Amino acid sequence: xxxxxxSHILNGFKPKYESTVTQNLWNDGAVxxxxxxxxxxAMGSSNETSFYGPVVNPWRAxxxxxxxxxxxxxxxxxxxxxxxxxxxxxxxxxxxxIRQPAAFTxxxxxxxxxxxxxxxxxxAFASSLDQAGPITRDVRDAAIMLKSMASVDDKDTTSxxxxxxxYEAALGGTIxxxxxxxxxxYKVDGMDPEIxxxxxxGIAWLKDAGAEIVNISLPHTKYALPAYYIxxxxxxxxxxxxxxxxxxxxxxxxxxxxxxxxxxRAKGFGAEVKRRIMIGTYVLSAGYYDAYYLQAQKVRTLIKxxxxxxxxxxVDAILTPATPSAAFAIGDKxxxxxxxQMYLNDVFTVTVNMAGLxxxxxxxxxxxxxxxxxLQLIGKPFDEVTLFKTANVIxxxxxxxxxxKWW
Amino acid sequence: xTALVDTRTTDPKRLIPGATGDWEVIIGLEVHAQVTSQxxxxxxxxxxxxxxxxxxxxxxxxxMPGMLPVINRKNAWRKPYARVLG
Numbered sequence: 176x177x178x179x180x181x182s183h184i185l186n187g188f189k190p191k192y193e194s195t196v197t198q199n200l201w202n203d204g205a206v207x208x209x210x211x212x213x214x215x216x217a218m219g220s221s222n223e224t225s226f227y228g229p230v231v232n233p234w235r236a237x238x239x240x241x242x243x244x245x246x247x248x249x250x251x252x253x254x255x256x257x258x259x260x261x262x263x264x265x266x267x268x269x270x271x272x273i274r275q276p277a278a279f280t281x282x283x284x285x286x287x288x289x290x291x292x293x294x295x296x297x298x299a300f301a302s303s304l305d306q307a308g309p310i311t312r313d314v315r316d317a318a319i320m321l322k323s324m325a326s327v328d329d330k331d332t333t334s335x336x337x338x339x340x341x342y343e344a345a346l347g348g349t350i351x352x353x354x355x356x357x358x359x360x361y362k363v364d365g366m367d368p369e370i371x372x373x374x375x376x377g378i379a380w381l382k383d384a385g386a387e388i389v390n391i392s393l394p395h396t397k398y399a400l401p402a403y404y405i406x407x408x409x410x411x412x413x414x415x416x417x418x419x420x421x422x423x424x425x426x427x428x429x430x431x432x433x434x435x436x437x438x439x440r441a442k443g444f445g446a447e448v449k450r451r452i453m454i455g456t457y458v459l460s461a462g463y464y465d466a467y468y469l470q471a472q473k474v475r476t477l478i479k480x481x482x483x484x485x486x487x488x489x490v491d492a493i494l495t496p497a498t499p500s501a502a503f504a505i506g507d508k509x510x511x512x513x514x515x516q517m518y519l520n521d522v523f524t525v526t527v528n529m530a531g532l533x534x535x536x537x538x539x540x541x542x543x544x545x546x547x548x549x550l551q552l553i554g555k556p557f558d559e560v561t562l563f564k565t566a567n568v569i570x571x572x573x574x575x576x577x578x579x580k581w582w
Numbered sequence: 583x584t585a586l587v588d589t590r591t592t593d594p595k596r597l598i599p600g601a602t603g604d605w606e607v608i609i610g611l612e613v614h615a616q617v618t619s620q621x622x623x624x625x626x627x628x629x630x631x632x633x634x635x636x637x638x639x640x641x642x643x644x645x646m647p648g649m650l651p652v653i654n655r656k657n658a659w660r661k662p663y664a665r666v667l668g
Contacts, residue, residue, distance in 0.1 A: 178647065185647065192641060194648060298647040331650050417645035 184443025194296025222250025271524025278549030412455025
């Protein structure tokens with residue numbers, strides 16, 4: 176079966192190898208039903224950058240027939256799981272690509288700690304941020320699936336040799352006395368009041384379950400998104416240099432080899448991928464490297480330090496909203512006209528990738544228009560157990576959210 | 583990438599007078615060394631000389647999607663590299 180990363184440039188590419196995370200799933204008896212749509216090379220927050228067209232969210236606003244986005248980049252995964260087409264789906268998360276689509280579709284999505292899953296066999300976007308994880312309908316399924324996917328791997332030197340805990344066994348455990356941090360900086364200006372209410376509801380549920388709520392500060396949060404949009408495109412521009420039409424995928428003939436490269440890349444990549452390759456090449460170029468890339472790397476360390484300070488002060492997990500809004504319409508003009516509006520979808524999730532931490536999105540309620548909204552829990556490195564346990568408490572309090580079938 | 587700034591002060595005895603001013607001669611060496619190893623630095627492919635075209639190519643050498651470099655574990659690589667780079 177073809178692996179095309181929803182890009183025209185990988186047209187017809189059939190790998191002769193199996194990624195470690197999927198091989199782990201097959202070894203445990205999982206069955207592949209098919210491969211799903213996504214944003215091209217995982218670059219997008221709405222699944223609209225796919226060469227194969229947008230994915231439609233199974234959720235619709237109450238009384239509306241308007242098609243909504245399923246989030247992105249793993250929008251095919253989130254939509255298929257929400258529509259009960261499959262029990263669970265693999266996904267990858269570089270800046271929120273598991274958690275944001277999970278929040279938009281009322282599903283559970285976990286991005287594990289960097290190094291928990293092997294990246295071998297997964298087309299790379301930004302190697303220092305990418306992690307694979309599951310999207311499922313409940314926390315238990317996510318726990319089972321991550322347990323299977325996670326492993327150390329000789330073929331990925333960034334994978335970590337730590338035992339994979341039995342995540343499922345942690346479910347139902349008490350969170351009494353656990354310290355849950357509420358970061359002041361995530362209360363962004365002009366935040367949707369519905370998201371504020373959802374967050375407060377989440378705090379109340381955890382408090383009711385015996386957790387201690389503590390206000391924390393993550394002072395460098397506001398620099399995370401700008402720094403992410405330097406680091407991620409920089410790595411992408413390097414990772415995507417291999418797609419040249421020589422060995423696999425699309426080849427557009429040219430008058431000589433340079434012309435062939437140029438024609439292939441011009442035709443093979445979509446607008447968002449080209450934008451990011453150009454940004455990445457720019458920030459890595461001589462003269463700008465120090466001003467942009469090096470600065471962004473320093474910001475990244477500061478963001479990581481913020482989290483480390485919170486955890487060192489005794490915080491066990493951090494609760495935030497997963498997204499700034501519910502799912503929006505396919506073709507939303509504000510998002511298409513201004514890429515930064517689209518990038519803001521990941522404002523609560525990118526910090527987690529920048530710091531290499533685990534984060535889980537769990538459905539927590541419905542908007543006034545009847546669309547699912549999610550909360551995010553951020554944990555200590557390799558402490559996915561706490562995330563599953565705490566997300567399970569939220570899930571039990573919030574109840575199930577199933578899209579009404581219209582398709 | 584990062585500009586190298588030489589902070590040493592020049593010994594005037596080393597300067598050679600030129601038409602436009604004094605010159606200091608600084609000689610840099612770029613050393614290309616081949617390490618005797620059975621496999622490549624970032625893949626398990628053979629380094630056998632004279633093999634058929636494309637015979638010593640692995641998935642990572644060919645930059646297939648999703649492939650990751652893994653550094654050769656043999657110490658044979660590290661020591662000479664440390665010497666050359668250090």
